[in-house]
Amino acid sequence: MRLEGKSIIITGGGSGIGLACAKLFTNKGAEVAIIGRRKDRIDLAAKEIEGSILPIVGDVANNKDLDNLVSKTLNTFGKIDIVVNNAGVFSGSSLHETKSEDWNNVMDTNINSVFQLTKRVLPHMLEREAGTFVHIASIAGLVAIPGVAAYNVSKGALLQFNRSIAMEYGPFGIRSNAVCPGLVKTEMTEDLMQNEELMKEWSKDYPIGRFGIPEDIASACLYLASDDSSFVTGVALPVDGGFTAH
Ligand SMILES: NC(=O)c1ccc[n+]([C@@H]2O[C@H](COP(=O)([O-])OP(=O)(O)OC[C@H]3O[C@@H](n4cnc5c(N)ncnc54)[C@H](O)[C@@H]3O)[C@@H](O)[C@H]2O)c1
Numbered sequence: 001m002r003l004e005g006k007s008i009i010i011t012g013g014g015s016g017i018g019l020a021c022a023k024l025f026t027n028k029g030a031e032v033a034i035i036g037r038r039k040d041r042i043d044l045a046a047k048e049i050e051g052s053i054l055p056i057v058g059d060v061a062n063n064k065d066l067d068n069l070v071s072k073t074l075n076t077f078g079k080i081d082i083v084v085n086n087a088g089v090f091s092g093s094s095l096h097e098t099k100s101e102d103w104n105n106v107m108d109t110n111i112n113s114v115f116q117l118t119k120r121v122l123p124h125m126l127e128r129e130a131g132t133f134v135h136i137a138s139i140a141g142l143v144a145i146p147g148v149a150a151y152n153v154s155k156g157a158l159l160q161f162n163r164s165i166a167m168e169y170g171p172f173g174i175r176s177n178a179v180c181p182g183l184v185k186t187e188m189t190e191d192l193m194q195n196e197e198l199m200k201e202w203s204k205d206y207p208i209g210r211f212g213i214p215e216d217i218a219s220a221c222l223y224l225a226s227d228d229s230s231f232v233t234g235v236a237l238p239v240d241g242g243f244t245a246h
Pocket of ligand 1: 009014015017018027035036037038047058059060086087088089090092109136137138139180182183184185
């Protein structure tokens, strides 16, 4: 029970990596609030998760929904120990063809919302001189993947955001770390993974010999969220089957 007594927010907890984290964390004794936009997915996730779960329907790019998330979590669990910034969107197009609307949507979801949520949670963590952030970045924050410039930039910014929290709030008992997944089988990559030829080509970049599953990422998040990593802050941990090793 590595997370016994911990109160945790997971954004985008209705599917994929966020849902795998919610299942693992409640299994390890945590109380978990999940937020997602799709009511059906959030309701289904809440049914699937065994343990203490607070399902909230909302959009992380909407500040009122973030206010609601923080106040409901505090009212229900009494504190916030850990935040997993997982909600994210992917957008693929050449840079010169990327519509401003798409660029802004990626930034709003993948980085601006993280700033807004962090801003709302930090005062509570500072009061208690304790807190941990885990950000789900990407290998696309470490290296530039062609054709997904907005996504690359949003995840690169998230990694600097991570280091900024670590530097500024480390002296106050607050840690911040990021996980950088390689290609993982989720709804986000469903269409991409239909392309067998492309997948065959990409799999050559994964020395482990397979793509990831959400549970691979959740177990890395468990380490960074728990006190097992109490001397670790500001890192960007690739969980990528070796993609960034070459
Ligand atoms: N799947 C991959 O290959 C991969 C690789 C690297 C990083 N990631 C990152 O992992 C994270 C989780 O993605 P996933 O692969 O599990 O895909 P996913 O699509 O299953 O999960 C993303 C979740 O975020 C939610 N979400 C999106 N925008 C939201 C918003 N504005 N407000 C609230 N919820 C919102 C979605 O509804 C969904 O439940 C994302 O940040 C993604 O960028 C995924």
